[in-house]
Amino acid sequence: MRYDALIIGAGLSGLGAGIRLAQFGKRVAILEKHTLWGGLNSFYKLGGRRFDSGLHALTNYAPRGERTKPLGRILRQLRIDHDELALGEQSWSAVRFPGIELRFSNDLALLRSEIARAFPGEVAAFERLLADLPGYERLDGTNSGRSARAELSGRFRDPLLVEMLLCPLCYYGGAREHDLDWEPFAILFRAVFLEGFARPSGGIRPVLDVLVKRFKAEGGELRLRAGVARIVVEGGAERGADRELGRGRVRGVVLESGEELEAEHVYSSAGWVETLALCPREHLRGAGPIEPGPLSFFESLTVTAEEPRALGFDGTAIFFNDSPRFDYRSPDGLVDPRSGVICTPNNYATSEPLTEGLLRVTLLASHAHWRALDPERYVAEKARAAELALAAAARFAFDVRGKAIFQDTFTPLTIERFTGHVGGAVYGSAHKRPDGKTGIDGLSLIGTDQGFVGIVGALLSGITVVNRRELEAAGSAS
């Protein structure tokens, strides 16, 4: 069987890329190893309930009609109506450090007034940041490698404000320890602080349904339980003469079932390390650093009969940190309960209200430490980490202890198993490939390791990489 394009992974970047390729008239199939689609942003059923595997919200909220914003651009390119997502906006969120809070919502006025209240001496510097940041948003992925922490420290006198701005953005998409790169910081800043959070009514499932329907309507083929065993590459060194990249050309893939599929182009959302692991070794020379991402997470989900509002909490997400300095790194133990994210899907203005309360707490976790546990200890430590998570939630948001009617937890090992990301690195490799190029002709990277994060970012990633390639093809055909 011969395809114009094969896509590894039916996550949001794969679906976005797939829809575009099908629109361009390509014969395209998405190959998904699991029985469900969605990738990092999927869903699962447990105890008669359906849970989203990612955070509850998408960032980059924009109302209907704002077509130049990232959400509007995506919907337009995928030809999806804004109403199909049935988005409900957040109430408010906050960054909470000891004794200090910064609230924000989808209206920048709130954050502005919070900065004026909590950091009156920094108002002018904050306004300058707002004015300057759009100039650093690089959708073509160029990245100066400058440190966001250093850049912010040069702009603000109070180091606490630097930490408080970094905290939610690291949790929302920081693939490296302690810091973010400056250009991705600008993109995340827009996503979280300028445009903000919204939740699709019914969670991620209906969004995925819309995308899959669109993909099939455009003529695309979605193959589930179709894990890729290896990527077939041919040729190599002789192509290297006139271009720096060119360690061979992709020919197709071999599935875990042994079936061979030929393709002109392969788009992989598996991650940088994971994609190269599928390629023959002799084609990896000069591929640059091949290191799995350093950061993974522990998550606890708690269902309560009462909604968070009845328990005294009407916000949507709290990014908390228990010390003046925010320590974003792989912890020395199983989890680091000093900082994290507390969030609930309940307090969004969605058209279908939820009937039960759900609290989700995310903490930094060490893959190596979890992997070292024997099965019995693993179960016990999961329960203990969940207690730490709920204690943090009680301190920084609201208390559900003793009120749980259902609980689930997942660790870096769970994440690794379901996403295929080595080390459970949700945000992938610390070293991004913004142009999606791998060095092997015809093999492009999309998704997390291309550099955009979140639901909107992942879709944008797939769309952008395909568009760029189609533009190049249009240019070279002439």
Place this chain on the structure above:
Amino acid sequence: MTNDEIVLAIKDIIATIAPDEDLAHLKMDVRLREQIELDSMDFLDIVMELRKRYGVQVPEQDYMELATLDGCVKYLGPKLADKQLKLASRA
């Protein structure tokens, strides 16, 4: 296709890409980008639709020929002369 039909064909493609734009009052001689919100990716989509619907190839260096409706008629006229108009937008 007649020149009028080419204008209809282009408007129909734009209506597919940007369903909420009002296209009734588009001027022939003013750049499309100045009248409605179109970015370079939208032009990629217009070219894609021209290829899908009419089998017409527009190389990238000719995209600027499509900047106005007049330009579209002039550039696409010969290419679309023997093609049938196909309307696809939901409008």
